[in-house]
Amino acid sequence: MMESAIPLHLETARTRHKRVPDDYQPPYPSFVARYKPTVSRVAMAYFGVQYRGTAPLAATDALKDIARLFASENGPSHWDQARYVDQSGFENVVTVAYWNDVARFDAWFAPAREVWTGRQREGVGTFIEVLRPTVERHETLFSSPDRAEGVAVIANGMSGEVQEHAYWGGMRDRIPLSQTDAMAPAGAPELIRDGARLRVVAYDNLCLIRSGQDWSDTGASERKLYLDDVEPVLRQGMNFLRDDGLAIGCYANRYMQVLAADGSATEKSYGQSWWRSLAALERWAESHPTHVRIFGAAMKYLSTLGPSAKLRLYHEVTVAAADEQLFEYLNCHPKTGMLAAVETVGA
Amino acid sequence: MMESAIPLHLETARTRHKRVPDDYQPPYPSFVARYKPTVSRVAMAYFGVQYRGTAPLAATDALKDIARLFASENGPSHWDQARYVDQSGFENVVTVAYWNDVARFDAWFAPAREVWTGRQREGVGTFIEVLRPTVERHETLFSSPDRAEGVAVIANGMSGEVQEHAYWGGMRDRIPLSQTDAMAPAGAPELIRDGARLRVVAYDNLCLIRSGQDWSDTGASERKLYLDDVEPVLRQGMNFLRDDGLAIGCYANRYMQVLAADGSATEKSYGQSWWRSLAALERWAESHPTHVRIFGAAMKYLSTLGPSAKLRLYHEVTVAAADEQLFEYLNCHPKTGMLAAVETVGA
Structure with missing residues (x-):
């Protein structure tokens, strides 16, 4: 039995049509995540640490800090970690965490934010990119x-x-x-400077x-x-x-x-x-x-x-x-994440 | 200056949206035909003749007949001719004619139809596929x-x-x-038998x-x-x-x-x-x-x-x-045109 990807409780009277007719049959199966109907909003938070070459001590410390924060009260239900080398040759380790209860995320976030982008770390940049979308x-x-x-x-x-x-x-x-x-x-995205912290407001x-x-x-x-x-x-x-x-x-x-x-x-x-x-x-x-x-x-x-x-x-x-958005960068190069969308140099 | 493909006089209050936003810019130019606003309907008529191997005399005759009819009063404003070998190995020559005045097409069509699918021709099949769509x-x-x-x-x-x-x-x-x-x-398409003429009604x-x-x-x-x-x-x-x-x-x-x-x-x-x-x-x-x-x-x-x-x-x-449709086949094999959409064998 074929289901709609849109869960029943989120179906509304349409003013815009789907691109396919109701009798459309996809050529292979695919599946979507189903939240409990009580979940109205999720939070997804990307915590990045950026450096050149091998990881400085400050990078390792940062990753320990975030793991400790994740394990604390109101921490995420799930997180994973990944790395990439960006176009400017910087190593980036990005830890993504997910919450299905935004009240928990909100209760958790403020101190984590201070730990992550509220203080300078020797030889590394840090960034936070958060979305808190409704389902x-x-x-x-x-x-x-x-x-x-x-x-x-x-x-x-x-x-x-x-x-x-x-x-x-x-x-x-x-x-x-x-x-x-x-x-x-x-x-259009705009840059806001808060001391050394650069914020992008989209x-x-x-x-x-x-x-x-x-x-x-x-x-x-x-x-x-x-x-x-x-x-x-x-x-x-x-x-x-x-x-x-x-x-x-x-x-x-x-x-x-x-x-x-x-x-x-x-x-x-x-x-x-x-x-x-x-x-x-x-x-x-x-x-x-x-x-x-x-x-x-x-x-x-x-x-x-x-x-x-x-x-x-x-x-x-x-x-x-x-x-539902937050973009915050500390000591990152100007092509990092949403900084690439705004002019960061000059006055 | 970018235009809509939909001419101004055919713009209506939408209940369905375009797939792209209003600021969409295509990556290369394309163009559409523009009719005079007085043209509300066109006619396009495909006249096919079908045979195996080299053209029998009846095929050559049929093509002469249609060319003569096209040149007669109320004939098409434009026509072209093309050939292909179909999946059953038959040669098909298809002549397509276009009218921008359906009254002229209607006045012209009845005798042409009789000439094309109203009489048996030795060793050839013939077919007519017509659309008379509104613009x-x-x-x-x-x-x-x-x-x-x-x-x-x-x-x-x-x-x-x-x-x-x-x-x-x-x-x-x-x-x-x-x-x-x-x-x-x-x-769904249906077959109608009118003596040897087979019609498909879609x-x-x-x-x-x-x-x-x-x-x-x-x-x-x-x-x-x-x-x-x-x-x-x-x-x-x-x-x-x-x-x-x-x-x-x-x-x-x-x-x-x-x-x-x-x-x-x-x-x-x-x-x-x-x-x-x-x-x-x-x-x-x-x-x-x-x-x-x-x-x-x-x-x-x-x-x-x-x-x-x-x-x-x-x-x-x-x-x-x-x-706006007419599909008519005489002595054609069962996979010809819209005949392929219906069962032609049996009772």
Whole structure:
């Protein structure tokens, strides 16, 4: 039985249509995270630490600090850690934490923020990027229902097979707010200086995507197919967004390698990017050669292998209201995250 | 200055949204045919003659007959002729004629119909496929504004650069009726026997596409690129639709070679297909590997070469009401055109 990606309790009288007819049948199954209906809002907080070369003591300390804070009262229900080398050659370790109770997050956050961006750390930059979206402004998608990642880990479980996927526009159609709202961007990002802390204030309908890959369960031939044929194309797309994304509305892109608890690399990765709007993300996804090739390859792969595919793909997309966002940077280089969207030099 | 593909006089209060925001900028220019506002309906009539092997005398006679009829009072404003070999190995010569005045078409048609499908011809089958759509149910798209093809030849001229193209959903957004109507298919095709004449009666929102290529102006290197890299992929897609289209809602597909007045081959081709619905055509176009490759290649090609590209691409798409259609077949094999959509054998 096919379900809508939009949960029943978030269905509203539409003023905007889905892109596919009611009898649309996707060519392969996909699944979405289901929250308890009592969950009206989630929090997702990216804590980054940035440095050149090998980790200075201050970086290791920072990671210890955040782990300790996560373990404290009202800490997140789930978090993971990943690393990447950015376009300026800096190493970045980003820890993402998720809460399904925003009151808990709010109670927890203030001291953590002070620890993270409220004090100078020797030889490292730090940043916080937080969204606190209502569930109407948010969607997920999973190629298999038996391993949650990211925000879905804090959900109540997975849906059955959903209808709104495997076509251009499915991402939008899965976001409950799309039933009534075009989610157009309402402004431009602005820089606010608070001493050494740089804050970026954005606008309604800024867009975040985290899009992940997990090849840890693949056998030899599927792994080879992924690593030889799919991953290089994905990397090309990620590099394009990192280096040249601004012109098409991608403020920042990080192609992250997920780390195990001991800091070693896992066989999981994700791309995380900030977009001017959902529409800008849609246009890139459906017209940029690198992503079109990824999508085409995935369609073919999943249509052919079906449930026997061991590669796992997922993503989460949020279109956040202005008052659901926080971007704060301390001692980071000017191309870090949302700083890339504003002019930080000069008066 | 960017125009809407929907002409001003056909703009209505929307109940359905375009897929792109108002500030969307396509990555390369495209153009649409513009009719005089007094043209409320056009007629497009496909006259086919079908035979095995070399043309029997009856086929040559039939083509003379239709040319004579076209030259008679109230004949079409424009017509062209093309050939293809179908999946059953039959040669088909299809002559397409266009009228921008349906009263003229109606006055002309009855005797032509009798000549074409009202009498047996030795060793050949004949068929007529007619649409008489309102201009609200119809769109065109051209990669350059200086050579009209198909129905656009009978228009008043070409638009300036239009906004609604180069994204999935542009086709729908260019059809004026999409402002207020999902254009869902309302029924299933049925066979009606009228002696030896077989008629197919379809339903509201059956869809026709004619999608053409013209490489006659290309220089050596562009021609090689088209013939070596693009055409084989296009042909694969056309063959897929011809042989396996029914399962995805393509009733019939013809990949036609356009003929010159003397019957020789030109450097123009077009695909012409009948679809259960616009949605079915959309799904194929955006997910079938062959078409995705064509679209991706065209995007790249036209974005890179821009106005210097000499390859010309165009299409016309109609979503017809039931009373705007006529399908009539005499002595054709059962996979001919819309006959493929119905069971013709048995009682």
